[in-house]
Structure formats: C-alpha cells, structure tokens
Amino acid sequence: MLEVRDLVKIFDGFVAVGGVSFDAPRGSIGAIIGPNGAGKTTVFNLITGHLRPDRGRVTLKGRDVTGVAPHDLCRLGVGRSFQRTNIFPRLTVFENVQAAFVSHRGRGWNLLTPVERLYHDETRGLLESIGLADRAGEVAGFLSHGGQKQLELGLALALEPEILLLDEPTAGMSASETREAIRLIERITRERGLTLLFTEHDMEVVFSIAQRITVLHQGRVIADGPPDDVRRDESVRRVYLGEHR
Numbered sequence: 001m002l003e004v005r006d007l008v009k010i011f012d013g014f015v016a017v018g019g020v021s022f023d024a025p026r027g028s029i030g031a032i033i034g035p036n037g038a039g040k041t042t043v044f045n046l047i048t049g050h051l052r053p054d055r056g057r058v059t060l061k062g063r064d065v066t067g068v069a070p071h072d073l074c075r076l077g078v079g080r081s082f083q084r085t086n087i088f089p090r091l092t093v094f095e096n097v098q099a100a101f102v103s104h105r106g107r108g109w110n111l112l113t114p115v116e117r118l119y120h121d122e123t124r125g126l127l128e129s130i131g132l133a134d135r136a137g138e139v140a141g142f143l144s145h146g147g148q149k150q151l152e153l154g155l156a157l158a159l160e161p162e163i164l165l166l167d168e169p170t171a172g173m174s175a176s177e178t179r180e181a182i183r184l185i186e187r188i189t190r191e192r193g194l195t196l197l198f199t200e201h202d203m204e205v206v207f208s209i210a211q212r213i214t215v216l217h218q219g220r221v222i223a224d225g226p227p228d229d230v231r232r233d234e235s236v237r238r239v240y241l242g243e244h245r
C-alpha cells in the first residue's frame, strides 16, 4: 500500500528526518515509535503532503506521490488524524461528520435537499460505528478529550480512506478511554480492510495491536520489524532505557 524510501527533511540545517525507509503492506497495522522529537510527526507530514521532503520518495499503491498536496492524497485514499484534534468545536458531533462527507463527496445533485438532510444516513451510520450516535446532537467542543479523538477518527473515516495515519490516537486519554479507543480503531481497521499506520507513546498499546513496528531515533530508523524482534533489539532497549534514566 505504502512505500517510504530514504525520506529526508531538514529544518534550517537541523536534520529532523535523516533518511527514513519502511513499508506498510495492504491491510497491515504498523506503528511508528520513538522518543519525543524522534521525527514521527514529521514523517507523517511528509507522507500526507503537509511537508515536502528534501529527498526521498513516497509511493502509494505503486504510484509516486512524493510532494502531492494533502487534498489530492486524500482523494487517492490517504486519511489522517492529527496529534492535536482537528474538529469544528462549535458544530455538533453530527454536523462535524456531515461536513466531512459534504467536503469529500460534494453536494452532488441534491440541490433541493435541505442542508440538514445531506448525507444524513451516512453520517448516522458512521456515528453508530464509532460509538458516538447517542452524542450526535452535542456540541463537539464540549465532548471529553476521548470523545473528541473518537470524533476525529470519524472525520478521517468520512473521507473513505484506504490507509489511515493516526498520530497519537490515545494521547491524553485515561487508561480505560485508551483501551476503548484501541479496540475501536482495531475493529474499524479490520471491518473496512484498511491499512493502519499510527504513532504512539504507550508501549502497551503498540505491542497489543501492531504487526510491524518502526523505531525512530533522532530522525533515523534504528529498528523495523515484527514486535517480538523490536522488543529484543539492543539499540531499541538502549534508547528507551536511556529515556527513563
């Protein structure tokens, strides 16, 4: 589904991403981990077109998409959520998801349909599947932090992605919210046959669902492979033990 080759991003002489390569096979669940500042979000931004790489290539379904703009990548099936939420806080939960459907599919020929009926069934269906149906009428900005992250996942799904990039989907959540969110993400990935790539600091979450783990440290890949191999990797242990010293 996705091939990342030798990506480099330099900010004012500072090498944030220094030659990163990895693959995300179709239908796989992959995690990108690493200490704060390792370059995880920057790699996501390079893949989703929010940043242009100084070098390297991003290939999506066999097609070179390096430097393609975010909205075009979105049309090609790349969905994402952000480390900080990206919802419309003053709209209701329902209106947020509905707006995502309208922006993705357009108003089409429904010129006589009242706005509130647009994509009504699709919006309802999606809210059911992400467990927010009973909160549809609530103002999004008043949802709990976990609820807002859940909604953000809904906004990404409304754009009908084939590959989903989630940047710290459980950041700031309580332990029980985290468990619930991970179950939800895993179920949706499976039900929709998505490819999932996520970053995460909670190692319990990472090792519970990732099939492949790519470890970044100071903008470079120090390990990449199945969870068991990564868990045993000496350089990974050094980086993580060093962090807690």
Ligand SMILES: Nc1ncnc2c1ncn2[C@@H]1O[C@H](COP(=O)(O)OP(=O)(O)OP(=O)(O)O)[C@@H](O)[C@H]1O
Pocket: 011, 014, 016, 034, 035, 036, 037, 038, 039, 040, 041, 042, 043, 083
């Ligand atoms: N726009 C920018 N301009 C300058 N430096 C940046 C910019 N974006 C990121 N950086 C730097 O690049 C490095 C990698 O940042 P990045 O946000 O990708 O790390 P991260 O792995 O996502 O960290 P975290 O776990 O804290 O989210 C950091 O040192 C950061 O300060």
Ligand SMILES: [Mg+2]
Pocket: 040, 041, 042, 083, 167
């Ligand atoms: Mg980050």
